[in-house]
Amino acid sequence: MGNSGLKQHYETAKKTGTLKLSQHKLDEFPQNLRALAPLLRTLDLSENKFTVLPNEIGDFTLLKQLTVSHNRLIGLPDALGALVKLESLNCTTNQIASMPSSLTKLNHLKQVNLSDNRISDFPLVFCGLRHLDVLDLSRNRLTTVPDAAASLHVTELNLNQNQIATISEKLADCPRMKTLRLEENCLQLSSVPVRILKDSKISILALEGNLFEMKQFANLDGYDVYMERYTAVKKKLY
Template identity: 55%
Template sequence: MGNSALKAHLETAQKTGVFQLTGKGLTEFPEELQKLTSNLRTIDLSNNKIELLPPLIGKFSFLKSLVLNNNKLTVLPEELCRLKKLETLHLNGNHLRQLPAAFGQLSALKTLNLSGNQLRTVPTQLCGLRHLDVVDLSKNQIQNVPDSVGELQAIELNLNQNQISQISVQISHCPRLKVLRLEENCLELSMLPQSILSDSQISLLAVEGNLFEIKKLRELEGYDKYMERFTATKKKFA
């Protein structure tokens, strides 16, 4: 891609606050964006071949949305955690194994998509994020859901297509969790905490494709309580 094309994109971005350059085979984050640290609200560099995010990402202090789906990122820089206005972070289809230690400082974050990475556990850093609505951790290598999950503030947690065989009972304490997706994992029925049914806020539990028949779920104690929440929620949206 030539400099003139990039220049045109930069000029547009300066006016609109949006820089979008997808599917261009970029191997690096465009350093020219430095000039727009105070302009940009959205950066979308999906479907490229970017391997590293430079520390300068921390300078985009007005950034609300960062989209880097389908790149080659293996780590995220700590500087990313300085983006106090960031509300949406899409990192699907990269090679991330963990999140930066300071990730909990992204205090405005509402939507986090990490589907199709190499995470092995639910990152504890997510529990400090007070405004989180949707967390997508599907298609990773997560094997268990730890006790810290009880602190998670998300409304929807997607853990489909992992290797989960154990879930902490603390998940039923999540104060705002309404939708829990656990399809296509390695769960035995005995490993599903019954308190999810009898004593949680969860009104949609998706567990197809595990090591038990769905009809067995209906025999569990607390299933009728879960169905009450499920039906009430359905009526609300009908």
């Protein structure tokens, strides 16, 4: 689609601060997009053909929501660290293997979705971000959850459909974590840390589809303590 076809989108964006350019077969920023950098709070570039985001993304300093899902991105630029107002980052379904260290500056992030990428090392750049509520790393290539992940402040961590065989017991020290999703991984029953059952705030621990039967899970030391938290949360919901 040529720039003429995008003109109406731009006019609307000038009034609303929101620009949706999904499904336009874009592989680079349209020229006119740069002029909107001082105005945009929401930018949706999903379902295009981007392999990289240009460094100009760092000029969009008012952005609160950035969606680049369903592209062909192999990474994210350091310039993303300039988006200090960003609250939501959606990069699902790309080919991203690692995160730039500059993301540690994004102190307002609340939600990050990196599902369905090629991440093999746990992205510790999100540790220490105190407002981050949800981190979705499902459908990647993770094999371990390291000690350093204990400094995550998320309330929910989604690690479904990875290749995780080991989890640090220090994950029990996460100050706000309530939900930990580990379905369809490579965990043995002995790999489930007892401390997470006994000493954490986690009240939803999803473990279906690992290398043990769920009925065996009920035999673990600390299971009863975990179930007390689980039941207390369920009662609040109903």
